[in-house]
Amino acid sequence: MENIIVKNVKLIQLSQIKDGSDGILSVAQESKEIPFHIKRFFYIYNLKNKNAVRGKHAHRKVEQVLFCINGSFEILVDDGKFKQSIILSEPNTGIFLGTYVWNIMRNFSDNCIILVVASDIYDENEYIRDYSQFLKETI
Numbered sequence: 516m517e518n519i520i521v522k523n524v525k526l527i528q529l530s531q532i533k534d535g536s537d538g539i540l541s542v543a544q545e546s547k548e549i550p551f552h553i554k555r556f557f558y559i560y561n562l563k564n565k566n567a568v569r570g571k572h573a574h575r576k577v578e579q580v581l582f583c584i585n586g587s588f589e590i591l592v593d594d595g596k597f598k599q600s601i602i603l604s605e606p607n608t609g610i611f612l613g614t615y616v617w618n619i620m621r622n623f624s625d626n627c628i629i630l631v632v633a634s635d636i637y638d639e640n641e642y643i644r645d646y647s648q649f650l651k652e653t654i
């Protein structure tokens with residue numbers, strides 16, 4: 516697995532319970548593979564626009580784990596000091612994004628579906644959507 520140098524980011528590997536020709540089951544539980552209590556999930560799909568770019572923000576409070584449960588995409592993570600590009604393409608690999616991680620998602624495959632589990636309910640006030648503000652609060 517790729518070595519992550521960006522602060523508050525890590526890859527999470529889920530086990531695969533293989534059922535021969537009847538498919539594979541991967542499972543994650545809060546406080547185990549997911550390092551927080553899960554209060555919300557959402558998913559992103561219909562990413563047919565080749566130039567789609569999502570994210571472009573950081574969170575002050577909410578922690579998240581993203582899984583690419585179908586297809587693939589690229590996520591750029593940035594802690595204000597180090598930046599890294601990671602491709603998520605395996606349904607059993609997640610990426611944990613802690614607080615104060617600027618992220619940009621792009622290069623989505625047509626069939627990409629991203630499942631996100633989050634540590635808290637949606638609150639626009641805990642987002643940082645301006646990069647210079649992010650740097651101000653981070654460093």
Ligand code: TYD
Pocket residue numbers: 555557559568569570571637
């Ligand atoms: P945003 O978090 O910016 O999406 P992404 O990081 O994938 O680019 O959210 C997009 C829109 O959806 C924005 O108007 C806020 C809204 N939204 C909610 O209402 N509830 C939620 O839980 C989330 C994640 C977003």
